[in-house]
Amino acid sequence: MSEFRDISCYATAILIKFAKRKKMPESVYLQGIQEPLTHLNNVLEWTSIQTWTKLIDNIADYLGRKTGIFQDLGYEITVMEMTHFQMFFFKVAPMVFILKKISNHINTSINRNLRVSMTFSENGVMDIHYHILDLAKYNLILCDYNRGASLAIMHCKGYQDATITDMSCAARDSKISPCHYRITWKPRPSLFRRIRESFQLRFGYHGEILSFMEDKHRALEIQYEEILKLKNDIQASNDFLNHMMDNxxxxxxxxxxxxxxxxxxxxxxxxxxxxxxxxxxxxxxxxxxxxxxxxxxxxxxxxxxxxxxxxxxxxxxxxxxxxxxxxxxxxxxxxxxxxxxxxxxxxxxxxxxxxxMERQLFASENRFRSLYQNSPALIVGIGSDSRFIYANPAMEEQSGYTETELQSMHFRDLVAPDANFDVDRLVMNRLDQGPSLQEVHFRTKAGEWKAIALNTYPIHDDTGALAGIAGIGIDITETKRLNEQLVQTQRMDLLGQMAGGLAHDFNNILLAISGYGRLLHKKEQNPELKEYASAIMSASERAAELTRQLLTFSRGEVGKQESFVLNSVVTEVKQLLMPIVPRIINIQMVLPEREIRVKGDSGKIHQCLLNLCLNARDAIGLIEGTITLRLVPGNEPDYIALEVEDSGPGIPPDIIEKIFDPFFSTKKRGKGTGLGLSVVYGIVRSHNGKITVDSKPGSGARFRIEFPEYQVEGQKGESMNEKNVPSDKKKGLVMIIDDEILVRGYCEDVLKSEHYSVISFPSAESAIEWFQIHSAEVRFAIADIILPEMDGVEMVEKLRAIRSDLAVFFMTGFISPNMKQPPESDPVLHKPFSPVAMMETIRKLEKERGL
Missing domain, CATH: 3.30.450.20 (PAS domain)
Incomplete structure (x- = not known):
C-alpha cells in the first residue's frame, strides 16, 4: 500500500498535537477519518494525502474557515513545533546549512511525493521549488500549508521582514510543474560580523578568539546531533517493537x-x-x-x-x-x-x-459433488486442447462413453460433422468471455445423434490462468423434433389461410362459370355451341381441381381420418411437380389399375409424398434424371407400399442412419425446402405406417412407405348424370343466402328450372329480417358458410331460433378448422358444384326431412 501512503504520520501527529492545544474534541478533528488515532500519532507510520487533508480540513472548520487559513495554520504549527534549541540553531547556523537540512528532512522523512530544492542568495532572495511526482496526491491545501511553514522558518531565522510570493503553482494549474515560491527580505550582516562591529573589534587577536568560538560551537552542535540521533534511534527501535507487539x-x-x-x-x-x-x-x-x-x-x-x-x-x-x-x-x-x-x-x-470455512467448504463440496453426480443435466469440462477434463454420470449415460473414455477423446470426435461452428474456436474463444448458451449436436457411442443446449463458461486453474471451458447442457433432441413439426404446421396454417381466402372467391367464380356452362350444355341444341359449353365445363373442372389441390397441399381444409384413394394423391402430386421440376428430369408413375384406399389425412400424405419428390429433385440437380412414383404390394399382408425412387448420386452410408434426425440436413443453411424428413417420419408413424430407405453411392435412393390398405365392402356407384335426375314438379319457396351475385343467380336458375320458387339475399342481416315475417312460407334454405358480417352457421342458428324445424344445406368454397363448423346433420356442398350435385343434395335433404 506504500504507493498510496506518501505522507509521514509525523505530519498528522503535529496536527493532532495542535488540535489538542486548541482543546478540540477528538470526535471533531477525527470526523470522517477511518484510520485509528494510534496509527496517526505513530511517527514511524505513513498515511495518505486524503487523510492528512481531511484532518487539517476538520481543524480549519472548527477554528472558523477564513481566507488564508491553511497558510496561517502552516505558520502557527511550524512555530509551535520549534524547540528552544532549534530556535537557537536557526539563529546562529548558516543559511545554506539550514536549507540543506530542511530539504533532506522533507525529501526522506515527510513526503514521498515531493522533492524540494532551495536556492539561497545573499542579496535577500531565496527560491523554493516543490517537484511533485504525482499531481493526484497534491492539492491546494498542502500548497498553502507549505507556504506558511516556509515563511515561519524565515521569521525564526530572524528575517522578520521576509515576504513570500507565488511564482507558479501546480495545485492551481496542473499544466505547471513544479510549485515555485520566492522569499525576499532586506539583507543584513552575519551574526559574527554584527558582534564584531558592535564591540568595534579589529582583525588579529580578537578575530582569532571569535574564530575559536565558532569552531567550538560547531563541534558542540555536531556532538548534540549525534546524541540526539542515538536517542531517537533507541526510541524508534522501542516504538517499532511495541508497535509490532500491539498490531x-x-x-x-x-x-x-x-x-x-x-x-x-x-x-x-x-x-x-x-x-x-x-x-x-x-x-x-x-x-x-x-x-x-x-x-x-x-x-x-x-x-x-x-x-x-x-x-x-x-x-x-x-x-x-x-x-x-x-x-x-x-x-x-x-x-x-x-x-x-x-x-x-x-x-x-x-x-x-x-x-x-474449511467445514463450510467441505459441506459445500459435498453438496456440489452430489449435484454433479446426480444432476440429470450434462456437466463437462473441456481443456484448452479441446479434450475432455471431466464428465458427470449424466454425460456418461447420454453419450454411452465412460468418463475415462471421454477423457481420452477430443471434443470434435463427438460433434456432428455438419455443425455450424468450429470446435477449436468454440473452446479458445470462450476462454476470456462470460457464460454463453449454444446448441451442440453430438454422436453417442451407439451411433445415435443428439442435440444438446449447452451453456459454457471459462474455468481457471489454481494460479488463476485460463484452463478451458465448463459446460452444462440438457438433451433437446425430442424438443427440436416437436418444434420443427410445430413450425412447419404454423407455416402451412398461414399458407392455408392465404390459400383459403383465395379459394373462396375463386370457387364462387368457378361455380358460376361451370354451372352456367352445364345449363348451356343442357339447353343448347346447336352442336357447335354445345361443344363450346363442354370446353367451358372442362376448363372450370380443371380450375376447381387445381384449387382443391392447393387447399390440400396447404392443409387449408379440415384433415379428417377417412378413407381416400391413394392413386389420386399420387396423380395430384405428379401434376404439382410438373411446373417446379426441370424438364430434363423425367417423372414416371407406375400405378395399379384398381383403386388403392388407405385411411387417414390425405393432405398430410400429400405433403409427405411431395416432400420426398422435392428431395429427389434436389438430389438429381440440374442434370438429366428420373423420378419414379409407384404403388406396389407391401411386405406384409394387406399392406400397400408407396415408393419414391430417384437416379441421383445416392446417400453416403455414414449419414444414411441420420437422415431422419430433426437437426440433420445435407443442404446448406437456409436452402432446405418443404418438410424435414423427421416430420415425414412422424406423419408416417401416425398413420400406422413405416418408412425405409435403400441407397448406395452412385445408384440413387429409394424411399418406401408402407400403409395398411383400407378394405371396403363394395364400390361406390357412379354419380347420377343429368338424365337420371327426376324432374317431378315440386313447388315451394327456397331461401338463398350468398354475398356473391353470380352464385345467387346460378342457384336461382337451377332451382327455377326445377320449378322451385326462389328468394335470395346478399347478407345474413337482410335474410333474418325477412325471415321473421315469412318464416312459414320457406321450404328450405341454402346458405353460404362465409358471409361478410356474420358467418352462415351463426345466421342459421338465428333463423332456427325463429323456426326450429327449418331445413338447411350449406355451400362453401373453403372451410378451415378455425372456422365455426356447421352441424353434422346439415349437408355441406363444396363449390363449384354441378346442377346434378345440387339437386342430389336437395333430394336427399327433402327425403330426410320429409318435405
Missing amino acids: TNEGIVWLNGEGRIVFANAAFGRLVWKAEKELAWTTFWSHLSNAMTEFDYRRLFMESQEKTGIPQIKEFEFTRPSGDTRIGETIISWITTGQEEPGFLVTVRDITEKRK
Missing part, C-alpha cells in the same frame, strides 16, 4: 519455567477476551479448554524443554469468560539465554474462522 494479529506470550504468563500482547488478550492485568502470572493452560487435564498440559510443555530449539506446533481450544471457544494454532519454543531467565516463547494464531 500483530498473532498472540505472543512469554512464560516462565512454570508455565506462568510473564508477558502477553494485545492480540492474545483479544483471543481469550481478557485484559493484561487479568493474564499476569496465570498459568497458560488455565485459559485452555478441558480437552486435556492440567497434568497433560504440563507434561506437553515439559517435553518442549527437552527439545530445546525445536518448536512444537499444536492446536488448542481457548476458552473465554462468556463460554465461547476459539481455536488457536500454537507454536511452543523453549528459549534459554545467558543473560535472561529461560522460559517458553508461545505464539498463537487464531484459526477459528479458517476451521469454520
